[in-house]
Amino acid sequence: MKVVTRIQEYRKLRPAMAEPLGFVPTMGYLHEGHMELVRRARAENKTVVVSIFVNPTQFGPKEDFAAYPRDPERDLAMLKKERTDIVFMPGAEEMYPKKFNTWVEVEKVTERLEGAFRPGHFRGVATVVLKLFNIVQPTRAYFGQKDAQQLLVIKKMVSDLNLDLEVVPVPTVREPDGLAMSSRNSRLDANERQAALVLWQALSLARELWQEGERSAERLRQEMTLLIDAEPLARVDYISVAAPDTLEELELIDDSALVSMAVWIGKVRLIDNIMLGG
């Protein structure tokens, strides 16, 4: 496994890499969710490249960029174990030199949910992912379904900008009790960790109601809200039952729905989602 920190160094290595090339972009502090992406990439490609870069431009001024957890040594050990070929780990000044001034804006689908609560977040995500694609030059790129809206934004960018690569969605990996894997989970104390279960409980409730034949999106939102509001450590940013392609809130669930939420547990903001039907 080779660790590369410079774009120019990666460029020199790229022509000798065997095709197809599978790419997993991460912000590090890896967990089983990431490792699932890496294993998929390993199974389906001759070369596996993982990037570790905590991207400053996708954090708002009041967000947790500085507090975002980091542990590169542990990350590298985990990646080596899964037979990663290259880890691309650039510094912030390598990705954003002085006078950096170019941004990618995906409109519409970024205006709702995460985009509404985190202005500029998806601009930062789309820009850094496009830069990483241009540097890494992958055949396939792997993204977790836990970040459902991010996945949609990346797919839209790839399609609209005619990028010559395949975006592969990978199902969310959960703890045994249902909590979706997230680097932010490490910042929960024991009480908060317990309280964080309300996200999965609410999603499971929505699925049960839907399986029993409930088709009113508003009813699902109400029941999930009641459940989460009963947890004193939880505070809801949004609870959404939306069309999976446009993210517009539904009235009736026709064929399928993306049920998603962002919930603060203490000072940690968690997101999760499930797909109904489709």
Place this chain on the structure above:
Amino acid sequence: MKVVTRIQEYRKLRPAMAEPLGFVPTMGYLHEGHMELVRRARAENKTVVVSIFVNPTQFGPKEDFAAYPRDPERDLAMLKKERTDIVFMPGAEEMYPKKFNTWVEVEKVTERLEGAFRPGHFRGVATVVLKLFNIVQPTRAYFGQKDAQQLLVIKKMVSDLNLDLEVVPVPTVREPDGLAMSSRNSRLDANERQAALVLWQALSLARELWQEGERSAERLRQEMTLLIDAEPLARVDYISVAAPDTLEELELIDDSALVSMAVWIGKVRLIDNIMLGG
């Protein structure tokens, strides 16, 4: 020479094309300025790809998209003569399918000159050029210095987004009397064609003054303005003596300056520029 109208068809052909690949993006209605780009591309590459696409998203609502001259048959004959390998000529719906929603914004350098007079113009330019780069996958891309600010915007985009290609600037080609070649020249009547010489006369005057030792940017702007205002058919949008990298207006010309202007001749808007020093 092969004419390709579909992105998918081009993608299938791309792997068999010999490297390096030189690319000349155009809006058609080709003239000697374009042919100079094609000849440079032909001399320096094994494969030459030229695109012809009148890009709707770089024209403002009150601009001349509909009136922009078109003559694909003549264009193809000219390109064949210069031994172009592939002409990529997509329809608008191929480049901008319904629900297209992704845009590239280069900030700062787009705020002045053309960007100030044509809001959204460079967003359209950067977006379509990035799309064309992603489709065509060139080693080198050729742009005329006549569109000096566009060249700067493309270079900045390529650098900021880590595109793996070289942008090659090519000097402006002029008519014997000095008028810069432009597809829009075809829309000038005989009187206007004569009046259009004021652009080159003003630029030449600026160069003379500079060669005589004048270093006041304001003096150059004043003298050029006087000269152009004396032509009844001409109306100035801007006359600029700016730093070549930032396009900020200069007070004193230190090392070098980009002298540029946009001037309406009747209903046709022309631009031109020269570099002093550097």
